[in-house]
Amino acid sequence: MTTTVAADAVDIDEFFTGAFRNKILKSAREGDRDAMIFNEMLRSPESITAPEKYLRKLQSSPLVKASSYYQDVINAFYLPKAITDRVTICTTSENFHLSDLLHGHTVYQPGKWLVPNYVRNDGDDRDPGRGIINLACNMATEGIDFHLPNPALIPLLKGNVGEFIFSRVLSALGITPLSLDELIGLLGPAVYESYDIFVRSH
Numbered sequence: 001m002t003t004t005v006a007a008d009a010v011d012i013d014e015f016f017t018g019a020f021r022n023k024i025l026k027s028a029r030e031g032d033r034d035a036m037i038f039n040e041m042l043r044s045p046e047s048i049t050a051p052e053k054y055l056r057k058l059q060s061s062p063l064v065k066a067s068s069y070y071q072d073v074i075n076a077f078y079l080p081k082a083i084t085d086r087v088t089i090c091t092t093s094e095n096f097h098l099s100d101l102l103h104g105h106t107v108y109q110p111g112k113w114l115v116p117n118y119v120r121n122d123g124d125d126r127d128p129g130r131g132i133i134n135l136a137c138n139m140a141t142e143g144i145d146f147h148l149p150n151p152a153l154i155p156l157l158k159g160n161v162g163e164f165i166f167s168r169v170l171s172a173l174g175i176t177p178l179s180l181d182e183l184i185g186l187l188g189p190a191v192y193e194s195y196d197i198f199v200r201s202h
Contacts (some may be wrong), residue, residue: 005098008076009152015073016156022064030190034062036180039193045164047157048114048139051078051147079148089148098151110149111140114161128172136165163196174201 028035038061046054055074064070079089079098090104091097098108115136139161149157170177178186178198187198 005079005150006094007172008150011073012076012150014153015070019069025193029190029192031184032183036189036192037061040180042156043118043160043163045139045160046143047153048111048164049143051143051149077150077153078144079150081147084148108148108151109145110151110154110157111143111145114144114154114157115140120193132165132168132172135168136161139164159196166197170197170199 007068019174024035024038028039038058041054041057041061044057045059055077058064058074064074079164083089087100089098089108090100091106092099092104144157167177167193176199178200183192183198184202186200191198
């Protein structure tokens with residue numbers, strides 16, 4: 001398993017530094033809607049909360065359907081449950097390498113690395129601050145705690161967690177970010193992904 005995970009990690013890393021950055025993101029900034037929508041799906045909090053649903057949506061993208069390379073990379077985003085359901089996955093001293101309990105160092109628990117270690121507040125969730133903290137605490141519970149991501153996916157997931165929490169904070173403050181259509185209409189596609197969120201000042 002160590003060799004397979006490491007090889008998949010290299011493929012995932014090369015996808016993000018190569019095809020994604022140089023082709024998909026470039027196409028999005030040239031106005032390609034399929035590329036924009038794929039990127040929006042890629043940044044979904046479902047990458048943490050519901051990996052199987054997340055993968056199905058990514059695989060439904062016209063960009064992915066047209067490329068066996070994209071399909072293979074996306075299929076490697078998470079470790080096979082047929083293995084993780086019966087083997088305790090652990091980290092090793094080598095980057096991107098995972099192993100079993102016998103040959104590893106510590107149990108691989110990416111949910112604990114990614115989801116903020118807030119103290120859950122058992123007060124009224126109608127309070128915006130408490131509600132956001134509780135949502136953040138529970139993000140991985142039914143998701144990546146059970147469907148483990150490849151280590152190379154961690155940087156993306158970390159950004160997705162932060163963006164999810166920030167969007168909830170904006171919502172609690174009554175601030176609505178520009179939608180994709182509003183962004184393109186007001187600023188044009190060239191600015192797409194220059195920032196995670198755009199807000200119009202009134």
